[in-house]
């Protein structure tokens with residue numbers, strides 16, 4: 001069976017690197033994005049240039065109807081889903097908890113937590129052997145922030161990633177007997193555009209001296225961990241959360 005992988009937030013950064021590597025390893029890839037169609041198209045083109053198959057699918061993962069439509073489109077365009085990477089995630093301007101308001105907390109939790117839950121739900125409905133599916137694998141992209149807490153920067157974002165870790169463990173146990181493995185990765189400081197949305201484009205450079213390996217990570221280094229967890233090489237691994245953080 002042709003492996004079919006949906007990557008949420010696959011248009012840039014870690015998601016785009018994962019799309020490229022997955023295509024090189026034989027997956028047909030659905031590249032989800034929220035608003036930047038040109039970036040998603042670039043990723044699709046890069047996959048096609050390397051000989052792979054990819055489609056771009058617009059959907060806001062925090063919208064239940066968007067998520068349901070996205071999973072229908074994946075099945076129509078690529079065939080039955082075999083894997084999901086819950087990668088879409090946001091953070092906002094660095095600040096302290098005393099300055100957070102409910103609107104921001106809702107935005108962060110709606111994309112990072114509710115979005116991941118909705119996509120995981122749809123993936124289970126597609127892949128569970130209990131529902132006639134063929135099984136599959138899910139990788140949730142968390143963050144070392146879930147453990148470190150992101151004091152003075154974005155405790156809201158860190159807490160949303162704590163919820164992702166709990167989703168990973170709970171869902172892994174729930175569907176272990178249904179042919180689905182669920183794992184997580186916790187990236188550390190990775191060179192992507194995400195840090196600019198927190199107001200500090202140079203954040204990785206500022207903090208890299210505190211990383212035991214002495215540098216920030218590249219999106220491809222996270223992608224390789226994700227692809228391992230998705231692969232049969234990880235056949236006895238479920239409910240695991242792999243730190244990809246240079247030791248920090």
Ligand code: NAP
Nearest residue numbers: 009011013014034035036060061088089143187190192194
């Ligand atoms: P990024 O470069 O900012 O890319 C974010 C991606 O998510 C984009 O494709 C974006 O699409 C998409 N996205 C955002 N909100 C969405 C929504 N509501 N629905 C659908 N797609 C949405 O981020 P990144 O650094 O690669 O991070 C990817 C994941 O790794 C995130 O979950 C992040 O929390 C996690 N992570 C990153 C780091 C790091 O240092 N970079 C560290 C730890 C964990 P549009 O551009 O179209 O909005």
